[in-house]
Structure formats: C-alpha cells, structure tokens
Amino acid sequence: xxxxxxxxxxxxxxxxxxxxxxxxxxxxxxxxxxxxxxxxxxxxxxxxxxxxxxxxxxxxxxxxxxxxxxxxxxxxxxxxxxxxxxxxxxxxxxxxxxxxxxxxxxxxxxxxxxxxxxxxxxxxxxxxxxxxxxxxxxxxxxxxxxxxxxxxxxxxxxxxxxxxxxxxxxxxxxxxxxxxxxxxxxxxxxxxxxxxxxxxxxxxxxxxxxxxxxxxxxxxxxxxxxxxxxxxxxxxxxxxxxxxxxxxxxxxxxxxxxxxxxxxxxxxxxxxxxxxxxxxxxxxxxxxxxxxxxxxxxxxxxxxxxxxxxxxxxxxxxxxxxxxxxxxxxxxxxxxxxxxxxxxxxxxxxxxxxxxxxxxxxxxxxxxxxxxxxxxxxxxxxxxxxxxxxxxxxxxxxxxxxxxxxxxxxxxxxxxxxxxxxxxxxxxxxxxxxxxxxxxxxxxxxxxxxxxxxxxxxxxxxxxxxx
Numbered sequence: 001x002x003x004x005x006x007x008x009x010x011x012x013x014x015x016x017x018x019x020x021x022x023x024x025x026x027x028x029x030x031x032x033x034x035x036x037x038x039x040x041x042x043x044x045x046x047x048x049x050x051x052x053x054x055x056x057x058x059x060x061x062x063x064x065x066x067x068x069x070x071x072x073x074x075x076x077x078x079x080x081x082x083x084x085x086x087x088x089x090x091x092x093x094x095x096x097x098x099x100x101x102x103x104x105x106x107x108x109x110x111x112x113x114x115x116x117x118x119x120x121x122x123x124x125x126x127x128x129x130x131x132x133x134x135x136x137x138x139x140x141x142x143x144x145x146x147x148x149x150x151x152x153x154x155x156x157x158x159x160x161x162x163x164x165x166x167x168x169x170x171x172x173x174x175x176x177x178x179x180x181x182x183x184x185x186x187x188x189x190x191x192x193x194x195x196x197x198x199x200x201x202x203x204x205x206x207x208x209x210x211x212x213x214x215x216x217x218x219x220x221x222x223x224x225x226x227x228x229x230x231x232x233x234x235x236x237x238x239x240x241x242x243x244x245x246x247x248x249x250x251x252x253x254x255x256x257x258x259x260x261x262x263x264x265x266x267x268x269x270x271x272x273x274x275x276x277x278x279x280x281x282x283x284x285x286x287x288x289x290x291x292x293x294x295x296x297x298x299x300x301x302x303x304x305x306x307x308x309x310x311x312x313x314x315x316x317x318x319x320x321x322x323x324x325x326x327x328x329x330x331x332x333x334x335x336x337x338x339x340x341x342x343x344x345x346x347x348x349x350x351x352x353x354x355x356x357x358x359x360x361x362x363x364x365x366x367x368x369x370x371x372x373x374x375x376x377x378x379x380x381x382x383x384x385x386x387x388x389x390x391x392x393x394x395x396x397x398x399x400x401x402x403x404x405x406x407x408x409x410x411x412x413x414x415x416x417x418x419x420x421x422x423x424x425x426x427x428x429x430x431x432x433x434x435x436x437x438x439x440x441x442x443x444x445x446x447x448x449x450x451x452x453x454x455x456x457x458x459x460x461x462x463x464x465x466x467x
Contacts, residue, residue: 050223064231083199295347314338
C-alpha cells in the first residue's frame with residue numbers, strides 16, 4: 001500500500017489482524033466466545049447515481065472519521081500506465097474547482113483534522129479524522145474533488161518527482177520493500193497483480209496528464225465508490241447534505257464494460273513456475289529472504305483458515321517460528337514472520353525473514369525447506385488455535401471501538417462482501433475453524449506445494465538472478 005504522505009502508512013484490516021498483536025501479550029480466554037449477534041448500528045443509503053453511503057453514529061466524542069473507497073487499484077493498469085492509479089491518488093490532494101491548490105489539506109488541518117490516502121492492488125482509499133462539526137465541510141471538499149479535479153500541469157510534474165522519491169524509499173532504498181516487490185512480480189507474473197503499484201520507472205517517466213485524467217474520468221464515478229462515516233453525526237441530518245453535494249455527479253459510461261473485461265478470472269490464473277530460487281542485489285548488509293507459495297483469493301473459507309494458520313505459526317515472539325529460528329540457543333535469524341495475503345482474485349502465502357550476521361544464506365535456504373516438513377506437526381495444537389482465535393476476536397472488537405476502525409471496517413466489508421455487517425460474520429467464521437482444518441491446509445501448502453525462494457543481499461551481483 002502506498003500513501004500520499006510518505007511519512008505515514010496505513011495497513012488493511014487483514015494486515016492489522018495478522019501483524020499487530022503479540023501472542024505473549026494476551027491471556028487465554030474461555031473456550032466459548034460469546035459473539036454479538038446483533039447488526040451493527042449503521043444507516044445505509046444508495047443514491048440514484050449509485051454512490052453507496054454508510055453512516056455509523058457514535059456520539060461519545062465530538063469527532064468523526066470519513067472514509068472513501070474507489071474500486072480501482074494497480075491491477076486495472078497495463079504496461080505503459082503502471083502507477084497511474086497511485087499517481088491519481090497523489091493528485092487528488094492538489095486542488096479542484098471550489099477548493100483550489102493547497103486548500104484541501106490546509107483547511108482540514110486548520111480545523112484540527114488530518115487526511116491521507118493509500119493505493120493497493122485492488123482499491124484506492126481516502127480518509128480523514130476530523131471534528132464532527134467539520135463533517136459537512138468535508139462532504140463539500142470530497143464532492144468537489146470528485147467532480148472537478150484540476151490536475152494542474154505544474155503540480156502534476158512536481159508530484160511526479162515526489163512519486164519517484166517515494167519509489168526510491170519504498171523499493172530501491174528499502175530491502176524489505178524491494179524483495180516484496182520481486183515476490184509479487186514472480187508469484188503473479190503475467191497477471192495484473194504482477195505489477196508495481198507505485199509504477200515502473202519507465203512508465204512513470206512517460207505517464208501523461210491526459211492518461212491520468214482518463215483514469216479519473218473512468219474510475220472515479222459515484223457507482224464505483226463507497227463513503228463511510230463514523231462518529232458524532234446524525235445520519236438523518238447528514239444524508240440530505242450528502243445527497244445535495246454528491247447527487248448530481250454522473251455515472252461513468254464505460255466503466256461497467258471495462259471492469260467486466262478486467263475482472264475476468266482468466267486474467268488471474270497463476271502462471272508462475274514454483275520451485276525456483278532467485279537472488280537479488282539489494283542494499284542490506286545481511287541477507288533477507290522470502291519463501292512464497294500459491295495462496296488463496298479473498299473471501300473463501302480456505303482464506304480464513306490460512307489466516308489462522310499464518311497467525312498460529314508466525315505471530316509474535318512466542319510463536320513457533322520465532323522460537324525455532326530466533327529465540328533459541330543457536331539462532332539463525334534475527335526476524336521471521338508468516339503472512340497470508342488475500343487479494344480479490346488471487347493470493348500468496350509467504351514466510352519472510354532476515355539472517356543473523358555471519359549465517360550462510362544457502363544453509364538457511366536448505367534447512368528452511370527441509371524444516372517445513374515438520375511445521376504442521378510441531379507448531380499446531382489446540383491451545384495455540386484457541387489463543388489465535390482470542391487474538392483475532394480481541395483485535396476485531398478493539399477496532400470497532402474507534403471511529404476510524406469502524407469506518408474502515410464497514411467500508412471494506414461493503415466493498416468486498418457486499419455487506420457492511422460481514423465483520424460479525426467474519427468473527428463467527430474464524431471462531432468455527434477447527435484444528436483439523438488448519439493442519440490439513442498446512443499440509444496441503446507446506447508439504448505438497450513447491451515454493452519460490454527469493455533472497456536479497458548486497459553481496460549478490462547487481463541486476464542478476466540465480467535460479
């Protein structure tokens with residue numbers, strides 16, 4: 001995910017669930033988890049032009065969070081236009097008809113709020129945390145840039161340089177970001193997910209204002225967006241304001257056909273050759289590695305099981321992987337994790353780690369591949385499963401307590417599942433997963449599949465691959 005403001009980074013709900021809680025920090029709860037069966041307190045409306053609006057009132061404090069998601073991400077680009085979606089995200093802050101250059105950020109910040117955005121393979125999200133008395137102005141600001149974005153030429157060229165600097169920070173000067181990009185390119189080679197979200201250098205150099213404007217006019221239409229607002233607001237008073245400001249924005253005339261062609265499942269069939277080893281030059285003085293498997297697309301039961309599996313083996317300092325490779329008398333690694341990344345049309349299941357100084361990368365490569373045969377037997381048990389469920393439930397409920405967490409959750413669930421209440425169903429799914437299911441999927445992936453092994457190090461030759 002890549003943000004407008006380089007100093008800030010936002011993760012998805014899935015990544016929050018996978019990465020944010022240490023296993024050693026949460027006590028084990030009783031076996032039975034009492035889930036709230038009620039629907040979330042959300043008012044939903046769909047305007048005549050297709051814009052979906054979700055409002056979750058929370059009058060505890062005079063603040064609110066305002067989230068907008070557009071169903072367009074890096075996978076909608078093709079060779080020659082990679083990075084266009086992310087470039088457009090940047091330009092959305094550079095002025096529109098009513099609120100000109102510099103006014104969007106300044107007005108929000110002068111009123112005690114903050115604003116940012118992020119772009120992923122599947123979507124683009126804009127968000128603000130603001131005082132509740134500023135919400136109506138926020139509606140005006142957002143509707144103005146949705147209708148009348150300027151894409152002023154001078155700002156366009158200056159922002160191009162900002163994006164090049166962001167690319168350097170995310171990829172060239174970040175070994176973690178670089179090896180992740182190489183993993184995505186290898187696993188999803190020949191599919192729309194095998195492209196850089198920030199964009200390839202040659203494409204970024206050549207990308208024109210007209211091309212970015214075409215993306216804006218095509219994908220930034222009301223039927224392709226969801227607005228979610230959570231906080232100290234009255235839905236019955238706010239909806240008429242939203243209808244007034246957004247209601248006259250027209251639909252895209254070509255979007256439906258374009259998306260139908262781009263979303264054809266044939267475009268996302270995995271073509272990668274698993275089983276290979278790839279070495280890349282990067283700036284890190286000690287080797288980093290990723291072991292990547294073909295994963296699962298978002299929303300299936302198997303995707304939820306793989307979430308639990310990744311959590312059980314790799315979450316926190318007390319996890320099986322940490323104890324085996326980091327926190328023992330003869331450690332090999334300084335860091336290790338396991339991630340299940342589900343995309344709308346595909347997915348990747350991957351280990352990542354960093355070696356201790358002086359440890360041989362070939363030794364780790366060989367030992368890790370041999371050790372994987374025992375992970376499913378040694379690292380999975382009923383106690384760890386229950387602890388994982390407790391952590392997932394705790395994180396989900398904690399997220400619902402904040403305006404930003406609630407707005408983000410209902411927005412993403414409405415987009416991905418067509419149901420803003422899916423967060424409650426999601427917890428029921430996690431809670432229903434059995435130890436046998438987790439062990440079965442562990443065996444299917446780690447013992448029956450061949451992975452791609454990637455490593456990055458400043459001792460490797462530049463611009464070469466070793467298979």
